[in-house]
Structures are given as C-alpha cells and as structure tokens.
Amino acid sequence: MTTTVTATAALALGDDALVLSHRLGEWAGHAPVLEEEVALANIALDLLGQARVLLSTAGDEDELAYLREERAFTNLQLVEQPNGDFAHTIARQLYFSTYQHLLYARLAVTDGEFAPLAAKAVKEVAYHRDHAEQWTLRLGDGTGLSHERMQRACDALWRFTGEMFLPVEGLAVDGEQLRSAWLESVSGVLRRATLTVPEGPQSGAWTAGAGRQGLHTEPFGRMLAEMQHLHRSHPGASW
Amino acid sequence: MVTTTTPLEAELLRLAGSVPDPELPVLTLAELGVVRAVHLHGADTVEVELTPTYTGCPAVEAMSADIERLLREHGMREVTVRTVLSPAWSTNDITGEGRRKLREFGIAPPRVLAQEGPVAVALGPTRTATGLPSPADPAAPLTCPHCGSADTELLSRFSSTACKALRRCLSCREPFDHFKEV
Known part of the structure; x- marks a missing residue:
C-alpha cells in the first residue's frame, strides 16, 4: 500500500466524519429537546475525534479542514445534506451510522493502516447506530405526523445511499457485501418502524460517485464557507 | 518485544497515574486505566503512552498537560505524552476502586463486559442494538x-x-x- 493510496482512503473517511460532525454541530441551540441537543453534540464530538485521526494520517489536520476548496473534499454527498427537520437528521444518521459501523467492524479485523482507529471507533459508532435506530422506530411508529415526516426523510435521502458502496482506493472492503448487509439492516429497522423501504435507485445517474470524486451538492459550499471563514479570516490565530 | 521497567520508570508511571481525571476528578488516570506505559530515554527524558477513552475526548489535552507538569516537577527535563489508540480502551480497564469511586460520586459505573478487543459484529440479520456491548x-x-x-x-x-x-x-x-x- 503506498502512502498516496492510504491518504486517499483517509481523506474519504475523514471528510465523512468531519462534514457530518459539522452538520450535527449545527443543531446546538436548536434541537427539539435538551437531551437530543446533548446527544447530537456528543455524536458530533465522536466524529470530530475520528476525523482528526484520519486527516492527520493524510496531512495537516487544520490545513485539510480549513484551507481546502470544495472540490478537494471527498466526503459522501449524504453527509453534507442539510439537517432539514429532525426526521431528516435521523434518517441521515440511520443511513450513515449503519454504513460506518459495518465498515469499521470490517476494517477493525484487518491488519491494515486503519485497524487501530476502526477498532476504537466501532465501539463509539455502535451507540450512534443504536441512537438512530431507536429514533427511527419512535418516529416511524409514532403519530401520523411523525410517521409521515420520517417516511418523507427516508425517501428524500435514499438516492444518496448508493455512493457508500462504491470502491474507495486503499480500503480493502467488498462493496457489494457491505451493501447487502446495510440493506438488510436498514430495511429491517424501517419495516419495524412501520415505514416503507424506499424503492427508487440508490443513486441518480448524475450523482454516481460524485462526492468521492469531489463533486458536491449545492448546500455544501455554504456549509464550508461557514466552517472555514473564521480560520481563513484570521490565519494562524489560536485561543 | 521484551520491555523491562526500571524502578524510576515504575515511579514515573505511578506519578503519571496519580493525576486526577480533568472531568471526573474523583478518579485518577490509573483508576481510569488510560496510562499505558512510561519509557525513560536517558536520565531525564521520558515518554508517556496515554490512550483516550473516546477518540474525540477533549480531556486528553488537559491530561497530557497535567502529566507533563507533574513529571517536570519530579526532575524530568523533557516529557512527551504520546496518544496510542491500540489496543482500544475499554471500560473494563477501569479498576475496581475506580468503579467504587464513580458510584460514590453519583455515577453508575460501567458493567464488566464479557469480551474485550475488537467488537464482534453479526454480519447476518441485524437487530436493534446489534454491536452494543453486553455485560x-x-x-x-x-x-x-x-x-x-x-x-x-x-x-x-x-x-x-x-x-x-x-x-x-x-x-x-x-x-x-x-x-x-x-
């Protein structure tokens, strides 16, 4: 494995964690109840810790986070999607944390570069996944309104899920096997939540692989602007 | 790898472990199980291996600073605290005394887990809570x-x-x- 290949994979996984961490952090001060505010912030903190380790593998963590242009980020389009209502945030969490948990469980038992981090992070992500599953059940099998909104969120984000199973250079993981494990898990949770498993394609023709190739959806540029502006306005500043 | 611990290293390990946790000051770092090893290089240069409880634990920086300060006060000229991830920290690493103190402090201690090391994750049909550790x-x-x-x-x-x-x-x-x- 060359350094470059490792860096490619570290950036992909690190950007996923960093971008989702930032999105979850946007809930601070706005979550529906205090306990959820704390939960989402704690999940964001776990992801930020993972991002720091991964980005440091690829280079200088601060330069990578704050000084790269949009096209240089290789995160999945799923994680950059705006928070939307609480149901959208939970659907995004369900889709991503299931993927991340299955992926890290596989990486943890390899002898590759990412095994130490994956073995550590998989224990954290198990709680993220449980959190998302419990909320999916509660909202899906809740009131008429919560069911409707949860279904709408699951449908809206479905087309961003296919990208998770495309090969990433440097990650020795079978994408199709990952996809079938993911589908089985997510479908099971959605059914128990009395929700309908979305039927559409898991990626649109125009989005296939795009996030991993540096192509992003419109809201991502605005998110990056907010995330980076302080660092760019005050280069080298510290607390 | 065979490592031998000198009496001075043992003493430095004890000192590093005596630092209180910045967020749960009733516990020491030794009781939390996060100080892994101390390696002396020369007479007054020391490297401490610290493992974070969670990857993003913000207390690691404060722990490192406290360890550095304490060991410098005890004659070390150069103190480096290195973060190690593997093997991953487990709540099983919290000592019995640590558990007792947590309870006394009003925090229910973690239950002892059946397994350590990499979490076994079922690859087949997945139910809710799959992957959560079991006591x-x-x-x-x-x-x-x-x-x-x-x-x-x-x-x-x-x-x-x-x-x-x-x-x-x-x-x-x-x-x-x-x-x-x-």
Missing part, C-alpha cells in the same frame, strides 16, 4: 447510585459527556449518569 453477567442489574434500586430507565443515550448515558431511577426519582460500557 459479562446479563443478570447483573444497572443500579441507581443514590438508592441502589435496579428499577431505572434510560432518558438519553448521551449525557454530559460522550462516555455517559442519562438515566432516571424509578424508585427515588433521581436522574443519574451511567458510564456506558464500551
């Missing part, structure tokens, strides 16, 4: 640190820090933190 003794109840009742409920999976969950006792009605098993 070595499933019958061992999680009890309220205030009144000892086993009748408690989960309020939130995440509490004041990522390592804790928020629960409520249904007997004495007091809310309490539970140090989650990882």
Whole structure:
C-alpha cells in the first residue's frame, strides 16, 4: 500500500466524519429537546475525534479542514445534506451510522493502516447506530405526523445511499457485501418502524460517485464557507 | 518485544497515574486505566503512552498537560505524552476502586463486559442494538447510585459527556449518569 493510496482512503473517511460532525454541530441551540441537543453534540464530538485521526494520517489536520476548496473534499454527498427537520437528521444518521459501523467492524479485523482507529471507533459508532435506530422506530411508529415526516426523510435521502458502496482506493472492503448487509439492516429497522423501504435507485445517474470524486451538492459550499471563514479570516490565530 | 521497567520508570508511571481525571476528578488516570506505559530515554527524558477513552475526548489535552507538569516537577527535563489508540480502551480497564469511586460520586459505573478487543459484529440479520456491548453477567442489574434500586430507565443515550448515558431511577426519582460500557 503506498502512502498516496492510504491518504486517499483517509481523506474519504475523514471528510465523512468531519462534514457530518459539522452538520450535527449545527443543531446546538436548536434541537427539539435538551437531551437530543446533548446527544447530537456528543455524536458530533465522536466524529470530530475520528476525523482528526484520519486527516492527520493524510496531512495537516487544520490545513485539510480549513484551507481546502470544495472540490478537494471527498466526503459522501449524504453527509453534507442539510439537517432539514429532525426526521431528516435521523434518517441521515440511520443511513450513515449503519454504513460506518459495518465498515469499521470490517476494517477493525484487518491488519491494515486503519485497524487501530476502526477498532476504537466501532465501539463509539455502535451507540450512534443504536441512537438512530431507536429514533427511527419512535418516529416511524409514532403519530401520523411523525410517521409521515420520517417516511418523507427516508425517501428524500435514499438516492444518496448508493455512493457508500462504491470502491474507495486503499480500503480493502467488498462493496457489494457491505451493501447487502446495510440493506438488510436498514430495511429491517424501517419495516419495524412501520415505514416503507424506499424503492427508487440508490443513486441518480448524475450523482454516481460524485462526492468521492469531489463533486458536491449545492448546500455544501455554504456549509464550508461557514466552517472555514473564521480560520481563513484570521490565519494562524489560536485561543 | 521484551520491555523491562526500571524502578524510576515504575515511579514515573505511578506519578503519571496519580493525576486526577480533568472531568471526573474523583478518579485518577490509573483508576481510569488510560496510562499505558512510561519509557525513560536517558536520565531525564521520558515518554508517556496515554490512550483516550473516546477518540474525540477533549480531556486528553488537559491530561497530557497535567502529566507533563507533574513529571517536570519530579526532575524530568523533557516529557512527551504520546496518544496510542491500540489496543482500544475499554471500560473494563477501569479498576475496581475506580468503579467504587464513580458510584460514590453519583455515577453508575460501567458493567464488566464479557469480551474485550475488537467488537464482534453479526454480519447476518441485524437487530436493534446489534454491536452494543453486553455485560459479562446479563443478570447483573444497572443500579441507581443514590438508592441502589435496579428499577431505572434510560432518558438519553448521551449525557454530559460522550462516555455517559442519562438515566432516571424509578424508585427515588433521581436522574443519574451511567458510564456506558464500551
């Protein structure tokens, strides 16, 4: 494995964690109840810790986070999607944390570069996944309104899920096997939540692989602007 | 690799382990199980291996600074604290004394886990809570640190820090933190 290949994979996984961490952090001060505010912030903190380790593998963590242009980020389009209502945030969490948990469980038992981090992070992500599953059940099998909104969120984000199973250079993981494990898990949770498993394609023709190739959806540029502006306005500043 | 520990290294390890946890000052770092090793290079240069409880634990920087300060006060000229991830920290690394102090402090300690090392994740049909660690003794109840009742409920999976969950006792009605098993 060359350094470059490792860096490619570290950036992909690190950007996923960093971008989702930032999105979850946007809930601070706005979550529906205090306990959820704390939960989402704690999940964001776990992801930020993972991002720091991964980005440091690829280079200088601060330069990578704050000084790269949009096209240089290789995160999945799923994680950059705006928070939307609480149901959208939970659907995004369900889709991503299931993927991340299955992926890290596989990486943890390899002898590759990412095994130490994956073995550590998989224990954290198990709680993220449980959190998302419990909320999916509660909202899906809740009131008429919560069911409707949860279904709408699951449908809206479905087309961003296919990208998770495309090969990433440097990650020795079978994408199709990952996809079938993911589908089985997510479908099971959605059914128990009395929700309908979305039927559409898991990626649109125009989005296939795009996030991993540096192509992003419109809201991502605005998110990056907010995330980076302080660092760019005050280069080298510290607390 | 064979490592021998000199009496001075043992003393430095004891000192590093005596530093209180910045967020849970009732516990020392040794009781938390996060100080892995101390390596002396020369007469007064020392490297300490510290493992984080959670990857993003913000307390690591404060822990490192405290260890550096203490060891410098004890004659070390150069102190380096290195973060090690592997093997991953587990709540099983918290000592018995650490668990007792947590309970006394009002935090339900983590239950002892059946397994350590990489978490086994079922690859087949997946149910809710797959991948969450299971206690070595499933019958061992999680009890309220205030009144000892086993009748408690989960309020939130995440509490004041990522390592804790928020629960409520249904007997004495007091809310309490539970140090989650990882």
